[in-house]
Amino acid sequence: MRKTAQLPSHSASIENPFTPSFGEIPLFMAGRNDFISRMSRALDRSGRAPELTTLVSGARGTGKTALLGYVAEMSERHGWISVGVSALPGLLEEVLAVARRKASRVLGDHDGPRLTGLGVGGLLNAEWELPSQNAPTWRTAMEDLLDLLAAHDLGLLITVDEVSPQVDEMVTLAATYQHFVIERRRIALIMAGLPYNVDELAGHKSISFLRRAQRERLGRIPHFEIEDAWRRTIAESGRFVSDDATSLAVTAIDGFPFMLQLVGYRAWDCHPREAEVSYADVARGTDMARHEMYSRVLESTYRELSEGDLAFLRAMLPDRDESSMANIAERMGKSRAYAGTYRKRMLRQGIIGERRRGYVGFDLPLFGEFLAQKDADGGLT
Ligand SMILES: Nc1ncnc2c1ncn2[C@@H]1O[C@H](COP(=O)(O)OP(=O)(O)OP(=O)(O)O)[C@@H](O)[C@H]1O
Ligand SMILES: [Mg+2]
The missing domain is CATH 3.40.50.300 (P-loop containing nucleotide triphosphate hydrolases)
Incomplete structure (x- = not known):
C-alpha cells in the first residue's frame, strides 16, 4: 500500500477508484x-x-x-x-x-x-x-x-x-x-x-x-462497513481522507452502495491532484451525488409506482424515522387491511423496510425527501 501522506500535492492525478456506474464491481465490496x-x-x-x-x-x-x-x-x-x-x-x-x-x-x-x-x-x-x-x-x-x-x-x-x-x-x-x-x-x-x-x-x-x-x-449496509470500504478505496488508491470528512460521507451514503460510489467519485474528482480528499470536497461530492441519485435511481422508481403506492408513501412523510401502520392507514383515510396491501407492495419493491412489528421506514435512501419535493413542485402524477 502506498503511503498517502507522502503523495506530493500538485502531482499527476490518480485515477478515480470509485465505480458509479451500474453493474460495475467495486474496488472494495462494502458488506456482503x-x-x-x-x-x-x-x-x-x-x-x-x-x-x-x-x-x-x-x-x-x-x-x-x-x-x-x-x-x-x-x-x-x-x-x-x-x-x-x-x-x-x-x-x-x-x-x-x-x-x-x-x-x-x-x-x-x-x-x-x-x-x-x-x-x-x-x-x-x-x-x-x-x-x-x-x-x-x-x-x-x-x-x-x-x-x-x-x-x-x-x-x-x-x-x-x-x-x-x-x-x-x-x-x-x-x-x-x-x-x-x-x-x-x-x-x-x-x-x-x-x-x-x-x-x-x-x-x-x-x-x-x-x-x-x-x-x-x-438492503442497506451498516455504516461501519460503508466506512471501511470508503476508507480503503481512498487509502489504497493513494490518497488521504480525514475522520470528519469520512463521517460526513458515511452519513450521506446512508448504507446505500450506489451512493457510496457516487459520493466517492464526485468528491475524488474535486481536486484529484491533491493528496487529501478534503471535507469541502466531500461536502461538494455529496451534493452532486444527491442530484444524481434523484435522476438515476429515484425518478425511475417513482415512475413505476401506482397512485395507491404513492398515497401510502406520502402517508409516511410526516414521520421522521419510522411510521406506524395505524397512522398510515388513518392518514390515507383507509382501513388497516387496505393500507396493509400497499405495505406489502412497497416492502416487495424494497422501497420500505419493516422496523419493528407494525412499523415501517424508508429503505431506499432519499426517497422520502424526493417524494416531498416532487409534491411541493406539483409533480403529483
Ligand atoms: N457492496 C458494495 N459496495 C460498494 N459498492 C457497491 C456494492 N455493491 C454495488 N456497488 C456499487 O453500487 C452501484 C450499483 O450497483 P449495481 O449496479 O450492482 O446495483 P443493482 O442492484 O444491480 O441496481 P439495478 O436494480 O438498477 O440493476 C455500482 O456503482 C456498484 O459499483
Ligand atoms: Mg443491476
Missing part, C-alpha cells in the same frame, strides 16, 4: 462478506451446498449486478465456468453459446466449437462434438456440455440478472436446472432481480422448488 464467504465454501465443496441455488433481491442500486459479477469472478478461481445473462428472450441460447465459448477457451480449444482429443496441460483429453449436431433440445445440449465439463472437474455457474417471471425461457431454465440438480451435476444458478420480480418467480407454480432456494435480500 457473509454471503461471499458462504458462497466461496459452497463452490469448494464436493457435495451440494444450498447456496448453489440462490435468489438475490434488492431495490435499485443495492448492488445485485455487482454481487453477481463478483461471485462469477470468484467461481472461476474455484474450478467453475461462469455464464452471466439477463432474463431476456433468447436467454437459453445465450447460456449455451457463452458456456460453450468459455468451455472451449478453458479447455484449450483453438479450433472453434469442436473439441476432439485435445490435450489440456498434457493431462486431460476432451472428446466433444458440437452438441447441436447431436442434441435436439436445449436440455440435451446442456447435458453434453455438462458431461464435458464434469470430465475436467469443472462446474457451471449460471447467473441471471434482472429476473422476471414474464420471460418464459426463465421458467424453462429454472425447471431444467432442477433436473440437473437431481442428476447431481456440478451446476449452480444465482438469480437476481427487484424483490417483486424475484418473489413472483419463486411463486411460479411450475418451478416451485425455487421457493426453497436460498434467499439473499440486499
Whole structure:
C-alpha cells in the first residue's frame, strides 16, 4: 500500500477508484462478506451446498449486478465456468453459446466449437462434438456440455440478472436446472432481480422448488462497513481522507452502495491532484451525488409506482424515522387491511423496510425527501 501522506500535492492525478456506474464491481465490496464467504465454501465443496441455488433481491442500486459479477469472478478461481445473462428472450441460447465459448477457451480449444482429443496441460483429453449436431433440445445440449465439463472437474455457474417471471425461457431454465440438480451435476444458478420480480418467480407454480432456494435480500449496509470500504478505496488508491470528512460521507451514503460510489467519485474528482480528499470536497461530492441519485435511481422508481403506492408513501412523510401502520392507514383515510396491501407492495419493491412489528421506514435512501419535493413542485402524477 502506498503511503498517502507522502503523495506530493500538485502531482499527476490518480485515477478515480470509485465505480458509479451500474453493474460495475467495486474496488472494495462494502458488506456482503457473509454471503461471499458462504458462497466461496459452497463452490469448494464436493457435495451440494444450498447456496448453489440462490435468489438475490434488492431495490435499485443495492448492488445485485455487482454481487453477481463478483461471485462469477470468484467461481472461476474455484474450478467453475461462469455464464452471466439477463432474463431476456433468447436467454437459453445465450447460456449455451457463452458456456460453450468459455468451455472451449478453458479447455484449450483453438479450433472453434469442436473439441476432439485435445490435450489440456498434457493431462486431460476432451472428446466433444458440437452438441447441436447431436442434441435436439436445449436440455440435451446442456447435458453434453455438462458431461464435458464434469470430465475436467469443472462446474457451471449460471447467473441471471434482472429476473422476471414474464420471460418464459426463465421458467424453462429454472425447471431444467432442477433436473440437473437431481442428476447431481456440478451446476449452480444465482438469480437476481427487484424483490417483486424475484418473489413472483419463486411463486411460479411450475418451478416451485425455487421457493426453497436460498434467499439473499440486499438492503442497506451498516455504516461501519460503508466506512471501511470508503476508507480503503481512498487509502489504497493513494490518497488521504480525514475522520470528519469520512463521517460526513458515511452519513450521506446512508448504507446505500450506489451512493457510496457516487459520493466517492464526485468528491475524488474535486481536486484529484491533491493528496487529501478534503471535507469541502466531500461536502461538494455529496451534493452532486444527491442530484444524481434523484435522476438515476429515484425518478425511475417513482415512475413505476401506482397512485395507491404513492398515497401510502406520502402517508409516511410526516414521520421522521419510522411510521406506524395505524397512522398510515388513518392518514390515507383507509382501513388497516387496505393500507396493509400497499405495505406489502412497497416492502416487495424494497422501497420500505419493516422496523419493528407494525412499523415501517424508508429503505431506499432519499426517497422520502424526493417524494416531498416532487409534491411541493406539483409533480403529483
Ligand atoms: N457492496 C458494495 N459496495 C460498494 N459498492 C457497491 C456494492 N455493491 C454495488 N456497488 C456499487 O453500487 C452501484 C450499483 O450497483 P449495481 O449496479 O450492482 O446495483 P443493482 O442492484 O444491480 O441496481 P439495478 O436494480 O438498477 O440493476 C455500482 O456503482 C456498484 O459499483
Ligand atoms: Mg443491476
